[in-house]
Amino acid sequence: MRTSNYDKFPFVPVAKAEACQTGWAAIGAALRAALPAHATPGQPLVLAVECYPGTALGPLRQALTEALHPALCLVADDLYRAPADLDALVAGPLTDDPVFGRLNGLTVRDFLDPQKMQVAQATLAAATGQLVLVLGTGATLVCPSPTVLVYADLARWEIQLRQRRGDIANLGSDNFAEKASLKYKRAYFVDWRAADRLKKQTLPRADFLLDTNDPAAPKLIAGADLRAALAATVRRPFRVVPFFDPGPWGGQWMREHLDLPDGPPNYAWGFDCVLEENSLLLGFGAARVEIPSLDLVFAHPRELLGEAVHGRFGTEFPIRFDFLDTVGGGNLSLQVHPLTEYAFDKFGLSYTQDESYYMLDAAPGATVYLGLKEGAKLPAMLADLQRAQDDPAAPFLAAEYINEFPAHRHDHFLIPAGTIHCSGAGGMVLEISATPYIFTFKLWDWARLGLDGQPRPIHLAHGAANIQPDRTTAWVQQHLVNQVQEVARGEGWREERTGLHEREFIETRRHWFTGPVPHDTLGGVQVLNLVQGAEAVVESPTGAFEPYVVHYAETFIVPAAVGAYTIRPHGPAVGTECATMKAYVRT
Structure with a gap:
């Protein structure tokens, strides 16, 4: 039997169980009690439920209607422009590429039909003294000042699973039967960007947060309790909820x-710290409320990221840790990432995906493909890549x-953008990188098909524009392979x-230790992984947070606001040598 102390459901304990209502009966009772307390004489009694795209509106509407018996129900999604008009609206940002689009400034308001909105708002104004339910993505645009505001949230990973099952379409679309990869692309470039802009305005003033990830067990907490939980989280080490996917x-x-x-x-993939994708579990007694990790970034960017990092990246979390597993598998696709100027010109990105491969483990014979061989002719290579694609x-x-x-355990391969690379078979890679995430140009996929039985998209033209021909064997060995330098000891x-x-903005430090190691965030967020040792404990020298135990291969975040902290072996690791890999933004 396999045994592992890797925690797949880490959570932040924040409040007692009574602060969380679970199930529609309890949620309905809590909302019924809240409505009269917030009522304004002469105004409609409005419960607005702002929903993140992908929320199951049918069950939500039915449950709240049965619980509250509103005189009127308005659904924001019914007020959108026609799907064909919205397809035309998003066609420019989406482009005709199957993977890449362009970041843009579309908002949820752009999806709404002005005439339908005018009629709906007139109907709402006439409902004096009546209970009105307004729900959907854009509910707070229909009714900007409701009696009670609920934000119905949903994790990105759950959205992707619903896309794959065909349960949901994109925002304002009827594309239920479209390929999941195209739904994801549209969500990434359009839906989530627009919804996040509205969330930043709405969530800070929400009276309640509704966790809709599990339709059978919805959970409701007060907005004040959510805000207190987020404020507490950015002052202690924490982990986000990992998820794993085949490839x-x-x-x-x-x-x-x-x-x-x-x-x-x-x-194939383990998403262990990708805040745009991972969720955060908040513990209310035995109950767990799941929210997107980005909610924390939006609410407390300065405390989480630090002043300098926030000033540079805004409400984006710039560091990504994830796993790439080829042990018993095959090579990753041969690939390259865009140069900074190319990423900005083509996709609207303010920074690109520089990265590195840290070998958490490696089977005998494992390799990493990195850089061009001396004397390799780039035009000839590109011609051969095109020939292989055609035939x-x-x-x-x-x-x-x-x-x-x-490639051996604890080797570190650096991969600045523009460097051709991939992990070969037999490697367990901890990928440490910047976060733009999907901007990988595949050059060759080893003549195999994706899990759907179809060839995966290849981007030779993009790749050809970014491969740096001077990154050849000697240069790679001198600059990118195991550039280890001792800088301190105690x-x-x-x-x-x-x-x-030096082209990358992320600094990485490895600590080997048998006793306590002093660390300090120095005003910037830090991300670490326990790359050796069964268990370690993170502690505050002043008792500012409770001791936090981490296990082998777990990634954890130390917010900028934490300041000084220590890490030492714990439990079964006492008496052994442990190691952490730490990443932070150079300032």
Whole structure:
């Protein structure tokens, strides 16, 4: 039997159980009690439920109607422009590329039909003294000042699962049957950007937060309790909720070492700290309220990120830790990331996806493909890549053009944008990178199909515009492979700088330790992973937060507001040498 102490459902304990209402009966009772207390004489009694795109409106409407018996129900989604008109509206930002679009300034208001809105708001104004339910994405645009405001939230991973099942369409669309990858693309470039703009205005004033991730067990907490929970979270170390996904090259290491379910054929990705994707669990006694991690970034960017990082990145979390598992699997796609200027010109990004591969583990014979071989001719390589794409019988011979370096546990390979690369089979990679996330140009996918049986998109033109031809063998060895330098040591610990490259804004430090190690955020957010040792404890020298135990391979965040903290071996790791990898933004 597999055993693992890796916590797949980490949570932040914030309040007692009575602060959370679970189930529609309890939620309805809480809302019925709140409405009269907030009523304004001569005005309609309005319960507005602002919904994140993907919320199941049918069950939500039915449950609230049965609980509250409103005289009138207005659904914001019924007030949108026609789907064909919205398709035309988003066509420019989406482009005709199957993967990439362009970031844009669309808002939820752009989806609403002005004439339908005028009629709905006139109907609402006439409902004096009556209870009116307004719900959907844009409910607070229909009624900007409701009697009671509820924000119905939903995690990004749950949205993706609903997209894959065909349960939901995109915002204002009827594309239920469209490929999940295209729904995701539209959500990434349009729906989520527009909804987040509205969320930033709405969530800080919400009277209640409604967790709609589990339709069978919805949960309601007061807005004041949510805000108190977020304020407490940014003053202590915490973890977000990881999720895992199979892929055509996926391996078996995570299944065995992290005790994952047996269902999928493999696990390719582990999203352990990608705040745009992961959720945050808040503990109310035994109940768990799940919210998108971005809610924390939006609410407390300065305390979480620090002044300098917030000043540079705004309400984006710029550091990403994730897992890439090819142990018992295959090579990742051969790929390259866009240069900064290309990312801005083509996609509207303010920064690009520089990254690195830290080898959490490696099977014998594991390799990493990185940089061009000395003497490799870029035009010839691109011609061979195109030929392989056009003719599956003529595979691309990567060994003729790309360096293949042996990969061992604790090796660190740096990958500034513009460097051709991929993890070979047999590697368990902790990927440490900037966060733009989807902007990877696949050059060659080893003549295989995706899990859907279809070829995955290849972006040779984008790749050709970004591959740096001078990043060849000698340069890569000198600048990108195991650039380890000891920078400090103390009793029972030593600190090493392992990169990243000077073109990258992320700094990484590895600490080896058998005793307590002093750390300090120095006013900027830090992300760490316990890369060796069964268990460690993070502590405040002043008792500012409760001791926080982390386990092997777990990624955790230390907000800027924490300041000084220590890490030492704990439990079964006492008496052994542990190691952490830490990343932070250079300032």
